[in-house]
Structures are given as C-alpha cells and as structure tokens.
Amino acid sequence: MTNKPFGLLAEYKTPGELLHAAERLRDAGYKQFETYSPFPIHGMDNAMGINDSILGWIVVTCGATGLLSAIALQTWVSTSAYRIVTSGKLLFSFQAFVPVCFELMVLLSGFGAVFGMFFLNGLPQLYHPLFKKPTFRTVTSHGFFVTVESTDPRFSIDDTARFLHETGSTAVEVVEE
Amino acid sequence: MSVSVPIDDPSKRVTLVEGGHDFKSVSDTVCRPVETKAPKWWMISFGIAVSLLLLILSMLGKLVWSGVGVWGLNNPVMWGWDLVGFVFWVGIGHAGTLISAILFLFRQKWRTSINRFAEAMTVFAVICAGTYIAFHVGRVWVAYYLFPIPNSMAIWPNFRSPLMWDVFAVSTYFTISLLFWFVGLIPDLATIRDRATTKTRKIWYGIFAMGWRGANRHWMNYERAYLILAALSTPLVLSVHSIVSFDFAVSQLPGWHTTIFPPYFVAGAIFSGFAMVVTLMVLARELFGMKDFMTMHHLETMNKIILATGTMVGYAYGMEFFMAWFSGNQYESYAFLNRAFGPYSWAYWTMISCNVIFPQLFWFKKIRRSIPIMFIISIIVNIGMWFERFVITVTSLHRDFLPSSWFYYSPTYVEICQFIGSFGLFLTFFLLFLKYLPIIAISEVKGVMPAANPHYHGEEH
Structure with a gap:
C-alpha cells in the first residue's frame, strides 16, 4: 500500500444501526x-452533527433576480423600447405585469434549487473511489454504509476499523483513493 | 368487483406497501421492466403509438405546408380544436404536479408510489399542449416572436396581453416540471446503474445518475431542493391554469368574461388529470405487476379526489348560469341559454352528464374500489372535460354580436387527426418511460416503509 x-x-444492516453508528462517531x-x-433517514443530520442546508439562500437570491429582471424587462419594453398603446391601457400597467413577474421568479428559483443542489453536492461527479467497491453497489438498493475518510485527524486504519466494528458494523474494508 | 371491505379505522394508518416487501425486493420489482425484454403488449402498444405519432406529424406537416386554413376555423370562431386540445392537455398535466407538489407539502405519504408516474404524465401532456401552442400561430418558423428576443425589427411582445402571460406560464411550467421529475429520478437512476448487468445500461444510467451515491450530506441538500421545488410548483400549478383561463376571462366576450374562471379551471384541470392518472394506473399496475405499490387504497383515494373536484366543477357550471341570470345582462344570459339549448346543446349535455353525473357514483365505496367501473368512469371524465373546453371555447364564439356573422363550426379531418395523433405523441413518450425508467419512485417508497424508520424493531406499533 503506497498511496x-x-x-x-x-x-450496517439496518437504518437504526446506521443512525446509532453515526451518533457514536x-x-x-x-x-x-x-x-x-x-x-x-430521519434524524441523521443530527446524528452526524452536520449543519443545515444553505440551499434556501441560493434559491432566494435566484428568485429575487427573476422577479427584478421581470419587472425591469416589462417596464423597459412597455414604456421605452416599444411604446404602443393597446386596448387603452397605460404604458406602465403594473397590474398586467404581475403574471410574468411571478413566472420568472418561479423559473429562476427552480433553477436555483436544482442547480444549487448540484453545486452543493458536487454533482455531476462521474468518478468516486467508492464506485470501485462491489459491496458499495447495494447502497442504492438495500445497503447502509459509513465511510471515515483518511483526512480526519482522528483517522488511523487499525483503531478506526476496530471502532467501526464496535459500533456494530458487519464488514469493514479499506477504500483506495 | 372487489370484495367489500369494512369501514377503515381512522385511528390506524393504511399500509402503503403490501405484499411483505423488504428494501431489496422493492428495487427488484420496480427495476424489472427496465432490466427485462419488453413484453409483447408493450411492443404492440408502442407500434400503435408510433403510428399515431406519424399521424400527428403528417397533419402538422400539412398545416405548415398549407397554412392554418386547413383547420375549420373561420370568423367568428377563431379558436376551435386547437385551443380545446391545448387546454385539455395542460389540464391533464396538472394532476401530476398536484400529486408531486401539493400532496408532498401536505405530507400525504400515499403519493410516493404514484408521483413518478403522474409527473411523467405532466411532462408529456405539456409537450402535447405545446404542439398546439406552437402550431396554432400559423407560421411556426417565427414562433420565437413569442419570446422577448432582441431582433432587427425592434419589435417587442405586448406584456399586457394574457396570451403573453400564457407563453411565460406554460414554458415555466414545462421547465419546472421537467426539473422536478429529473431530480426525483436521480437516486433511482443510480439504483439501476448499480444493478446494471450490461455495459450500455451502466454507462447511460450512470451519466444521468450524475454520480449519486446516497451520501447523507447529499440527501440533506436533495431533500431541501425537493421541498423547495414542491413549494414553488404548488403556486405555479395554480397560476398556470389561472393564466390559461385568463386567455378567456380577460376578453370581453359573454360566457368568457367571468371571475369564476381561474378557480373553476384549476378544479377542472385537477379533475381531468386525476382521471387520466387512474386510467393509466389501472393499466400499468396490471401489466407490470405493481399492485403491491399501487394498491386499491391508492385508487380509492384518487377516486375520492375525482368525486370532490367533479362536484366543484358541477358547482361552477351551476354558478355560471346563476350569475348570467343574476347579472341581468342580456348578452350574458343569452350566451348561457344558447349553450344549453342552442345548436351546440348536444355538446353541453354531454359535458354535464360526463362531468357532473357519472363521478357522483364514487359516493359508493364498492364503485370506488371496482377496477372496471373506475376505469370506465375515468375515461368518461376525460371525454367530459374535453367537451367542457369545447363548450366554453366554441359556444361563446359562434354567436357573434353581429347576427350576420353567426356560424356553425365543425372541425376538418386535419383537426380531428391532429387530436387523435396527439395521443400518439403522448403514448410514445409514456411507453418509453414505462420501459426505460423506474415507474415508481424507489427511494421514496422505501422511505415510507415501516422498516425505514430508524426506531423500527421488526413490528408495527
């Protein structure tokens, strides 16, 4: 083992054991x-001690951009770029601008939610060391796993492996980079 | 006829997954259609669907070649089967969003096994609706004029027109529905990737699974994204059909110019969409053996919603008549009397019987739980909802303010074949979906099984 x-x-066998192991770690x-x-798994974020998702802030920013650009676009087009009076309405008829404002706000918020989620998750990621492990393939069907990464200051192959066995793991193996 | 069952005990939750499944067998069952050869019925249906697809393509080809004159529209009936078809398909789409977004926000866990299915239906139905939007403009090659794109003529769209709102509403709706559907698919595509036995499957599903590996930090952002998308889609779906109804209501035509239109259209959309979901679900659960996930309980709940929305639609029909009389406006009163007793009364009474009378049978539990009867009623409802759009669009137009321009509109073969063909477009996509994608949201179904609860110890409590 050079690298x-x-x-x-x-x-682990069940969601309950996984949750328990996360708490122990x-x-x-x-x-x-x-x-x-x-x-x-319900309650896993607490069990792992990780902070809440910041996705909401990304979405709010995108939604505000959508709303403001819809207001700007419609106002500019109707009152400056193409001044045409239709059906006796004012050039700046803000009531009529509401639907497009709403739709653009939703559209950009939706992009923010989906692409923001990809960004926070680092997806798409077509290679990951775990994909080399045949046992890991059950993770999307019925497998429950924990990884402890070697970058953790407390990481040591022997001690950590022993600790994982103690938490009830049925099999512990080393994942190469 | 199914066996009669005692009244549900409201203090107990109904089991959402039957048949004693564990996590692995859920994956096995749902992935089976993707991993096995297409059954014979699928090949036959796909052949029919593609033939119908060719029908719509040839009709659209004729339309582009000769112009919209190939349709039977003429002054004053300038909207006919094109708008009817558009509203029909958009309405069907709305049930998918209702199931995936609104029921999600209400924590209706039973939705998990049907939402994938219904969302796919939404995406394909909006594509069908889009063909009408794109081609009814006539010169489809300049359909991009609909969007505010800088151009050498320095012209811009009119943002004070409801038709412009519609462009934004429908395109946003399609985009968000597609994204919502795709986000839901990612973990399940990863399931298929990890089970793949062939290289092609591994590569293609692998690309679209985007490297999903079920990490909890990913799930956290994923669930938040899903919640936000649901929260965005809920007002979106209401806005889309409200804006579709503005196409009518913002004009000044008797029979269209009413404030009841937005809620009435939304209720009608959910009504028709749920009927379409029941039609497709009854067939799919039978043909793919997914009865453990799409249980009788699901179908019964769907039928209850059809009953509720059908009753709302019936109320709207009555209220329209009442307001026409109560307003004291002779044009409005005439428009409604003409609807019920004029030249298109046959369409009006078809609509009433299909939408108001037949769904009332769902008051009976036996009927709600009978597969053949619900299948027939769901088709009747879809016929009725098509007629509703026909009645609204055509009867209001065909009696103009000037009696000399009164007209009886009938469709030409192009309009009829285009509408039949639009089912081919829908079914082609839908059959491809049934064969190549997991039709049930695998990860979500696992999440609602008792064993998914970390405090589960082998028995229900």
Missing part, C-alpha cells in the same frame, strides 16, 4: 465521515 487510502468503508469526535443509505 494514502481514501478511508474506511463499514457496512460524532461523539467520538470524528468529523470527516459520511453515511450512505438508499433513502434519507
């Missing part, structure tokens, strides 16, 4: 660890 490994991969002071499951 530093990516970390350790430990398998958090309490033991590990930071660079991650849990993997086929579906989101």
Whole structure:
C-alpha cells in the first residue's frame, strides 16, 4: 500500500444501526465521515452533527433576480423600447405585469434549487473511489454504509476499523483513493 | 368487483406497501421492466403509438405546408380544436404536479408510489399542449416572436396581453416540471446503474445518475431542493391554469368574461388529470405487476379526489348560469341559454352528464374500489372535460354580436387527426418511460416503509 487510502468503508444492516453508528462517531469526535443509505433517514443530520442546508439562500437570491429582471424587462419594453398603446391601457400597467413577474421568479428559483443542489453536492461527479467497491453497489438498493475518510485527524486504519466494528458494523474494508 | 371491505379505522394508518416487501425486493420489482425484454403488449402498444405519432406529424406537416386554413376555423370562431386540445392537455398535466407538489407539502405519504408516474404524465401532456401552442400561430418558423428576443425589427411582445402571460406560464411550467421529475429520478437512476448487468445500461444510467451515491450530506441538500421545488410548483400549478383561463376571462366576450374562471379551471384541470392518472394506473399496475405499490387504497383515494373536484366543477357550471341570470345582462344570459339549448346543446349535455353525473357514483365505496367501473368512469371524465373546453371555447364564439356573422363550426379531418395523433405523441413518450425508467419512485417508497424508520424493531406499533 503506497498511496494514502481514501478511508474506511463499514457496512450496517439496518437504518437504526446506521443512525446509532453515526451518533457514536460524532461523539467520538470524528468529523470527516459520511453515511450512505438508499433513502434519507430521519434524524441523521443530527446524528452526524452536520449543519443545515444553505440551499434556501441560493434559491432566494435566484428568485429575487427573476422577479427584478421581470419587472425591469416589462417596464423597459412597455414604456421605452416599444411604446404602443393597446386596448387603452397605460404604458406602465403594473397590474398586467404581475403574471410574468411571478413566472420568472418561479423559473429562476427552480433553477436555483436544482442547480444549487448540484453545486452543493458536487454533482455531476462521474468518478468516486467508492464506485470501485462491489459491496458499495447495494447502497442504492438495500445497503447502509459509513465511510471515515483518511483526512480526519482522528483517522488511523487499525483503531478506526476496530471502532467501526464496535459500533456494530458487519464488514469493514479499506477504500483506495 | 372487489370484495367489500369494512369501514377503515381512522385511528390506524393504511399500509402503503403490501405484499411483505423488504428494501431489496422493492428495487427488484420496480427495476424489472427496465432490466427485462419488453413484453409483447408493450411492443404492440408502442407500434400503435408510433403510428399515431406519424399521424400527428403528417397533419402538422400539412398545416405548415398549407397554412392554418386547413383547420375549420373561420370568423367568428377563431379558436376551435386547437385551443380545446391545448387546454385539455395542460389540464391533464396538472394532476401530476398536484400529486408531486401539493400532496408532498401536505405530507400525504400515499403519493410516493404514484408521483413518478403522474409527473411523467405532466411532462408529456405539456409537450402535447405545446404542439398546439406552437402550431396554432400559423407560421411556426417565427414562433420565437413569442419570446422577448432582441431582433432587427425592434419589435417587442405586448406584456399586457394574457396570451403573453400564457407563453411565460406554460414554458415555466414545462421547465419546472421537467426539473422536478429529473431530480426525483436521480437516486433511482443510480439504483439501476448499480444493478446494471450490461455495459450500455451502466454507462447511460450512470451519466444521468450524475454520480449519486446516497451520501447523507447529499440527501440533506436533495431533500431541501425537493421541498423547495414542491413549494414553488404548488403556486405555479395554480397560476398556470389561472393564466390559461385568463386567455378567456380577460376578453370581453359573454360566457368568457367571468371571475369564476381561474378557480373553476384549476378544479377542472385537477379533475381531468386525476382521471387520466387512474386510467393509466389501472393499466400499468396490471401489466407490470405493481399492485403491491399501487394498491386499491391508492385508487380509492384518487377516486375520492375525482368525486370532490367533479362536484366543484358541477358547482361552477351551476354558478355560471346563476350569475348570467343574476347579472341581468342580456348578452350574458343569452350566451348561457344558447349553450344549453342552442345548436351546440348536444355538446353541453354531454359535458354535464360526463362531468357532473357519472363521478357522483364514487359516493359508493364498492364503485370506488371496482377496477372496471373506475376505469370506465375515468375515461368518461376525460371525454367530459374535453367537451367542457369545447363548450366554453366554441359556444361563446359562434354567436357573434353581429347576427350576420353567426356560424356553425365543425372541425376538418386535419383537426380531428391532429387530436387523435396527439395521443400518439403522448403514448410514445409514456411507453418509453414505462420501459426505460423506474415507474415508481424507489427511494421514496422505501422511505415510507415501516422498516425505514430508524426506531423500527421488526413490528408495527
């Protein structure tokens, strides 16, 4: 083993065991660890001790951009770029601008939600050390896993592996970078 | 006829997944259609769907070649099957968003096994609606004039027109529905990627799964994105059909110029969309063996919503008549009397019987739980909702303010074949979806199983 490994991969049988293991790792002071499951597990964020998602702020920014650009676009087009009176309405009929303002706000917020989520998650990511592990393939079906990454200051292959066994893992293996 | 069941105990939650599944068997069952050869019924249906697709393509080709004169529209009936078809398809789409977004916000967990299906229906139905929008402008090659794009003629769209609002509403709706659907698919595409036995499948599903690996930090952002998308889609779906109804209501035509239109159109859209979901679900659960996930409980709940929205639509029909009389406006009164007793009364009474009378059968539990009857009623509802749009569009137009221009509109073969063909467009996409994508949201279904609760210890409590 010449290179530093990516970390350790430990398998668990049920969502409950995974949650319990995450709590134990958090309490033991590990930071660079991650849990993997086929579906989101209720209470896992607390168990891992991670902060809430900041996605909402991205979405608010995008939504405000959409709203402001819709107001600017419609006002400019109607009162300056193409001044045509239709059906006796004022050039600046803000009531009539509401639907487009709403739609553009939703459109940009939606982009913010989806692409912001991709950005925060670092997706698309077509290569990851874990994809080399055949056992890890069950993660999207019925497998529950923990990885402790070698970048964690408390990481040591032997001690961490022993600790993961203690938390009830059925199998612990080393993941190469 | 299904077996009669006792009244549900309201203190207990209904089991959402039947058949004693564990996590693995859920993946196995849902992925089976993707991983096995297409069954014979699929090949036959796909052949029919593609033939109908060719029908719409040839009709659209004729339209582009000769101009919109190939339709039977003439002054004063300038909107006919084109607008009817557009509103029909957009309305169907709305059920998908209702199931995926509104029921999600209300924490209606039963939606998990049908939302993928209904969202796919939304995306494809809006594509069908889009063909009408794009081609009814006549010169489709300059349809980009609809968007505010700088051009050498220095002309800009009129933002005070409801038709312009519609352009923004429908294009936003399509984009957001597609994104919502795709975000929901990512974990399930990863499931198929990880189970893949062939290289092609591994590569293609792998690309679209975007490297998903179920990490909890990813799930956290993912769930937040899903919640935000649901919160955005809920007002969006209401706004889209309200704006579709503004196409009518903002004009000054008797029969169109009413404030009841936005809520009435939204209720009608949900009504028709749920009927379409029931039609498709009854077939799909049978043909793909997904009865453990799309249970009788799901169908019954859907039928209850059809009953509720059908009753709302019936109320709106009555209220329109009442307001026409109560307003004391002779043009408004005439428009409604003419609807019910004029030359298009056959369409009006078809609409009333399909939309108001038949869904009332769902008051009976036996009927709500009978597969053949609900299948027939769901088709009746869709026929009725098509007629509703026809009645609103055509009867208001065909009696102009000037009796010399009164006209009886009938469609030409181009309009009829185009509408039939639009089902081909829809079914082609839908069948491809049934075969190549997981039709049930695998990760969400697992999330509502009792064993997914971290405090689960092998028994229900």
